Amino acid sequence: MTSSQNCPCGxxxxxACCQPLHLKQxxxxxxxxxxxxxxxxxxxxxxxxxxxxxxxxQQSALDRAAIADWSQSNQWLKxxxxxxxxxxxxTHALVEFKAHYHDGTQAHIHHEISHxxxxxxxxxxxxxxxxxxxxxxxxxxxxxxKKFKQCCAQFI
Numbered sequence: 279m280t281s282s283q284n285c286p287c288g289x290x291x292x293x294a295c296c297q298p299l300h301l302k303q304x305x306x307x308x309x310x311x312x313x314x315x316x317x318x319x320x321x322x323x324x325x326x327x328x329x330x331x332x333x334x335x336q337q338s339a340l341d342r343a344a345i346a347d348w349s350q351s352n353q354w355l356k357x358x359x360x361x362x363x364x365x366x367x368x369t370h371a372l373v374e375f376k377a378h379y380h381d382g383t384q385a386h387i388h389h390e391i392s393h394x395x396x397x398x399x400x401x402x403x404x405x406x407x408x409x410x411x412x413x414x415x416x417x418x419x420x421x422x423x424k425k426f427k428q429c430c431a432q433f434i
Contacts, residue, residue: 286321287314287357300327305401309371309394310362312401317377321354333395333402333430335419339410352379360389369396369422370433393433395420406434 414427
């Protein structure tokens with residue numbers, strides 16, 4: 279993708295939108311901006327970015343091959359942000375969105391309510407689909423140092 283092309287997330291030109299995030303020149307300032315950049319990463323097969331923007335304690339459980347396959351096997355058509363709640367508490371936010379895509383046979387809409395956590399001035403996606411054996415008393419997956427039950431448990 280050239281930097282003058284429209285960004286897959288729909289917020290302007292790629293060079294001024296998601297590209298600086300993908301190149302690690304900037305970090306997302308909001309959970310919505312991170313979610314938009316992750317959508318663009320799916321559309322552009324930027325798998326490392328998707329992995330790196332998932333909660334720190336979840337990254338090792340991600341299936342890179344499955345994420346790459348999902349990213350590559352679909353044509354990503356558009357992103358629609360339904361709502362953004364930037365302050366669920368001091369470090370958590372919510373973004374509801376619809377990702378429109380075509381799987382080669384028919385069009386689909388992936389509708390999701392996602393939760394995000396702010397850790398050391400960086401937003402991370404909390405992946406509720408991972409089957410991790412974590413107890414409420416273990417350190418939180420976000421790296422905050424708090425117990426899981428006192429931090430991200432209610433958002434996964």
